[in-house]
Amino acid sequence: MQLTILHVSQPVDGGVARVVADLVRGQRAQGHRVLVACPPGGRLGPQALAAGAELLEWPARRSPGPSVPAETARLRRLVRQAGPDLVHLHSAKAGLAGRLAVRGRRPTVFQPHAWSFAAATGGLAEVSARWERYATRWATSVLCVSEQERGDGEAAGVLADYTVVPNGVDLAHYAPAERRAARLSLGLDLSVPLAVCVGRLCRQKGQDLLLSAWPAVARRVPTAQLALVGGGPDAAALAAQARALPEPYRVRLTGDVTDPRPWLAAADLVVLPSRWEGMALAPLEAMAMGRPVLLADVPGAREQLPPQDREPGLIPPEDPAALTNALAAALADPLDCARRGAAARAWVAERHDIRTVIGRVSELYQKSISFGQPTPRVPARI
Structure with missing residues (x-):
């Protein structure tokens, strides 16, 4: 009908x-x-x-x-x-x-x-x-x-x-892509550990929590880099927060982008420390592209992760210490990130087409x- x-x-x-x-x-x-x-x-x-x-x-x-x-x-x-x-x-x-x-x-x-x-x-x-x-x-x-x-x-x-x-997610649109090519297209260093947060810049998505935790992460993984991808009402405040970080801990804010896929492909880890959700879409898109995610344990997060990835991939909401520890541990082990990403793609293909x-x-x-x-x-x- x-x-x-x-x-x-x-x-x-x-x-x-x-x-x-x-x-x-x-x-x-x-x-x-x-x-x-x-x-x-x-x-x-x-x-x-x-x-x-x-x-x-x-x-x-x-x-x-x-x-x-x-x-x-x-x-x-x-x-x-x-x-x-x-x-x-x-x-x-x-x-x-x-x-x-x-x-x-x-x-x-x-x-x-x-x-x-x-x-x-x-x-x-x-x-x-x-x-x-x-x-x-x-x-x-x-x-x-x-x-x-x-x-x-x-x-x-x-x-x-x-x-x-x-x-x-559209599994053909969000397909695994080669990390090196994505980084070259974005002008990024090919070898540094990279965490990417894709989402509207607003209180819900918790980018302020991520920026607060980042200096401690960078002290433990000195070459690590962070990119915030997106625009929104908190863009100016988050840019000021990022500028206030000590020089070695510089963070890249890309602004609004038409297509986040190059950033997802370039990432070792995609992180979203939300304060609330129903089921966020960006983590599913990241996993469809073969990238592991780190999420606050808000509604939808636990259900969208493979069971074996829930321990390394979930942290309590608004817990700076847990966010720091989980980010540092993941970025220090890019091979494990790659393994988790491959499992995430298979999970999303089976359950979130x-x-x-x-x-x-x-x-x-x-x-x-x-x-x-x-x-x-x-x-x-x-």
């Missing part, structure tokens, strides 16, 4: 944008009509168009605030005009405005990409959890990318029809549509 699918997303960059673009590409290949409503700017719009989607301009800020009523009204009009068979809402802001706009009148899949209350603290975290408990009545299904993300939702009292579909993800999401859509209208109400715990 051919469907008209409307994806609604804010943000328009980073892993969420790549997930949406991959879904669009796969769903267009299946013969569906696919529309994407998102704010202008960022990478999602051009990528969605290139993948065959119809693009709907939906101006929306990333954070909630006074703009929400106008954003909701605009989205309601777009839904009415598009007439989709199903609406797929990506991340907290689209989940907020989208559920208010649709209110269960059409089959609705909400994908948190990490819960809003995980990113908040204090009273704001409780307000966010209360909203999620209430708004779940307007989602036919909640799509989580890890079992831990689903467990965190259930623990917060979000009663929903959950489906878990781990993130996936984007084609499998697209198939499972299609099954979820069919199930959601079969529930009929209106969306069954779930008792809210507030």
